[in-house]
Amino acid sequence: EVQVVASGGGWVRPGGSLRLSCAASGIRFSSYWMSWVRQVPGKGPEWVATVNLDGNEKFYLDSVKGRLTISRDNDRNSLYLQMDSLRVEDTGVYYCVRETGAFFDIWGQGTMVTVSS
Amino acid sequence: EIVLTQSPVSLSLSPGERATLSCRASQSVDSRLAWYQQKPGQAPRLLIHDASTRATGIPARFSGSGSGTQFTLIISSLQSEDFAVYYCQQYKNWPPWYTFGQGTKLEIK
Numbered sequence: 001e002v003q004v005v006a007s008g009g010g011w012v013r014p015g016g017s018l019r020l021s022c023a024a025s026g027i028r029f030s031s032y033w034m035s036w037v038r039q040v041p042g043k044g045p046e047w048v049a050t051v052n053l054d055g056n057e058k059f060y061l062d063s064v065k066g067r068l069t070i071s072r073d074n075d076r077n078s079l080y081l082q083m084d085s086l087r088v089e090d091t092g093v094y095y096c097v098r099e100t101g102a103f104f105d106i107w108g109q110g111t112m113v114t115v116s117s
Numbered sequence: 118e119i120v121l122t123q124s125p126v127s128l129s130l131s132p133g134e135r136a137t138l139s140c141r142a143s144q145s146v147d148s149r150l151a152w153y154q155q156k157p158g159q160a161p162r163l164l165i166h167d168a169s170t171r172a173t174g175i176p177a178r179f180s181g182s183g184s185g186t187q188f189t190l191i192i193s194s195l196q197s198e199d200f201a202v203y204y205c206q207q208y209k210n211w212p213p214w215y216t217f218g219q220g221t222k223l224e225i226k
Contacts, residue, residue, distance in 0.1 A: 102149065
């Protein structure tokens with residue numbers, strides 16, 4: 001069974017930090033690039049970051065560079081997003097997604113991040 | 118940044134009718150375009166990739182076409198479960214800078 005479960009979201013003040021985790025099963029995790037995509041409710045999705053198979057190549061949306069860090073642990077079938085210096089505009093549902101040929105074929109259920117004072 | 122503009126913003130149709138959704142790119146993305154369906158409270162679901170290839174398990178009533186800057190998603194005969202929001206996404210850029218359209222909401226008339 002395919003399962004992609006994101007966790008770690010919550011409420012944080014501007015400037016704060018959160019660490020998102022994603023536990024994957026049934027998707028051949030180590031054979032695929034993985035990404036985080038976020039979405040403000042009522043708006044279109046926004047790609048945030050992508051990591052390659054072994055974790056040594058990482059790509060980011062310009063507005064998150066230097067603040068958000070994507071990583072993976074293939075032994076644990078897990079994806080992470082370390083979120084530092086958070087801003088109000090980082091608010092949204094964060095989805096852990098499997099990337100195939102640069103489109104997103106498997107999405108987890110999402111975890112909500114709220115940055116507010 | 119490649120901007121994707123979807124039209125119309127909303128579309129009201131009856132079951133059994135044909136839906137035509139459009140996505141225009143600000144510059145050519147070749148055929149590197151995908152379509153997603155999203156229902157309330159759910160994650161997006163991949164429908165079409167590479168402009169015209171249906172994803173696994175997607176019914177034949179969904180078809181995609183286009184290349185360059187103009188793309189179309191057609192749902193040939195709407196079923197009740199097809200009323201949702203539809204997004205296009207381009208993946209032309211390297212290094213990756215993927216962008217999505219703002220969506221078309223397909224509503225029951």
